[in-house]
Amino acid sequence: MQSNPQEVAAHASVQAETRKQGRLLHVSVCGLWRMGDSLPAEAHFVLQCLTDARVRELSLNADDLHHWDTSLLVFLVRVIRTARKRGLTVSLNLPEGLTRLLSLALSAPAGADVVRRQTDETFLSTLGGRALALLPDIADFFYFLGEIVASFQRLILGQSHMRLQDLMAIVYECGVRALPIISLTSLLFGLILAFVGWVQLTQFGAQVYVAGLVGIGMLRIMGAMMVGVVMSGRVGAAYAALTGTMRVNEEVDALSAAGIYPVDFLVLPRVLALTAMTPLLTLYADIMGIAGGYLVGVTMMGLNPYEYLNATVQMTPFRHVLVGLVYGTFFGVIIALSGCFHGMRCGRSAGAVGLAVTTAVVHALVGIILATAVITVVCTVLGV
Amino acid sequence: MLQQECEVRICARDLQVGFDGRVLMRHVSFDVRAGEIFCIMGVSGSGKSSLLRVLMGLKAPQAGRIFYGDTDFWGGDQEARRNVMRHAGVLFQGGALWSSMTLAENVGLLLQQYTDMEEQEIREHALLKLALAGLAGFEDYYPSEISGGMRKRAGLARALALDPRILFLDEPSAGLDPVSGRMLDDLILELRETLNTSFVIVSHELQSIFAIADNSVYLDVQSRSVTAVGRPADLARDPETEVNARRFLTRGKV
Secondary structure, eight states, X not given: OOOOTTOSOSSEEEEEEEETTTTEEEEXXXXXXXXXXOOOHHHHHHHHHHTOTTOOEEEEEEEEEEEOOHHHHXXXXXXXXXXXXXXXXXXXXXXXXXXHHHHHHHSOOSOGGGSOXXXXXXXXXXXXXXXXXXXXXXXXXXXXXHHHXXXXXXXXXXOOOOOHHHHHHHHHHHTGGGHHHHXXXXXXXXXXXXXXXXXXXXXXXXXXXXXXXXXXXXXXXXXXXXXXXXXXXXXXXXXXXXXXXXXXXXXXXXXXXXXXXXXXXXXXXXXXXXXXXXXXXXXXXXXXXXXXXXXXXXXXXXXXXXHHHHHHHHHSOTHHHHHHHHHHHHHHHHHHHHHHHHHHTOOSSHHHHHHHHHHHHHHHHHHHHHHHHHHHHHHHHHTO | OOOOXXXXXXXXXXXXXXXXXXXXXXXXXXXXXXXXXXXXXXXXXXXXXXXXXXXXXXXXXXXXEEEETTEETXXXXXXHHHHHHTTEEEEOTTOOOXXXXXXXXXXXXXXXXXXXXXXXXXXXXXXXXXHHTTOTTOTTOOXXXXXXXXXXXXXXXXXXXXXXXXXXXXXXXXXXOXXXXXXXXXXXXHHHHHHOOEEEXXXXXXXXXXXXXXXXXXXXXXXXXXXXXXXXXXXHHOTTSOHHHHHHHTTTOO
């Protein structure tokens, strides 16, 4: 803004003197107050004077005040607050506009109780808080599972709000559109398995067993695993972000208010689609993985193409395919649940959406590993 | 305070705004002076918000020029526009608060970025701006924890953070209760009076327009041009005013 051409003081300044045997503190502000300039040295002196026990009155004045902005206001508010805290009598002889802004700034809070208490953030309290929150969180997850079961029941009874067009769009999105990336990763993984096997097996002259290694490895677990990892990053994160953003924008509330179960509308189609598509993608990944192994076996190891295919069929019993499908189905359920659960329980800020997405992906991956461990142990015990 | 009434802060000449190939408004020219409250009026879809976005540097005009003081706003580069906008504050229609920061942090962010103030000083400034907007005591709340009207006022507090010379307000009183709306008008007048701030306001709220606006343009959707210029309260009374503009200002009574 403009400044006075005949500037007397280029900087903010404050003059303070005590009168009436130290009872009255006379403060006058003058000069040029600009935001970002440091407070004049006398300002601290004024605040110090206010703590003097002899001072009972404060008088605020403005002399030669050229230009000011809210930095002056901040200073005055601080002075007046300090004075009032000590119960001093305050008299204002300031320009009219300044007085009005001051009274606005000093107006009491809408309610004394609105001031938020700062939360205690020590290590122990955080740890305790986490521990206490764990049980309700788990209970909440089971409640969420229950909601999905109830929603599934409504679907069977034909009372669901789920739309077929949504389901088909989600199936297309998580199934068909995932094919390119699944092709790439599984093919490469088949290649890797074949290379790893090749190094060991040539020492015994048993190269042809590479076919069995790749076949069993891909069919039994690695096909499902590749799909699980790719889908938790690709789809689980997307579900959490989508439902989370819908919560921030009150779109989920709009569904509830319209009498539509959000779980029917948002969660159930995603859980169904992913549960159906992950096993199918697993089968596809198996085939791509075996194709990768075949490429290495035939072009680099010099195996006969028919010999390789024959060895694959001979060495991999069909039950491995079924075991792989079991893994895949569980992974699909875990990814969908993790994504939707964290999305639906998302807080109402942009940061909360980011957190929901991260947690969804991490929980999906950890869940996949845990499920793999459990299923593997069960399969071993059953001798499958 | 010094008041140099003659100083022109924004000077728009022959602006043409629109989307892609579509033209919303042609030949828009006006001046906004220091300490003036300037209102952009028009029915929905007439290009008010687009014009505001052009003035704020978020969207290039299809033709015409804008001068902020001596700076050719769209003739220069992005850096020049950022420098101009540092001295302007914006209140967006929905408040557009940063949802993962508290109100004090929302206001303080600009101070942190553009001044050398200490943490404590920034907080004091932020609290003052929130108090001016009537939100004393709510500084540690998150935007999702307060009501829509309060979010709007917090948005205003954020717009005021750097004591801007020009404030752009997009529908400031929409969604406010009558008392808060009146409080906002009073605050606008107070800031104009004391800090000599200029305001560019897009608004439908006739009561508030009549109460505070010094000057205005009416954007006519049919002719895609400015059909009325002047103080809204005078325009409403003047029988010479173009008929659509009068209908707007009298809520269709003409």
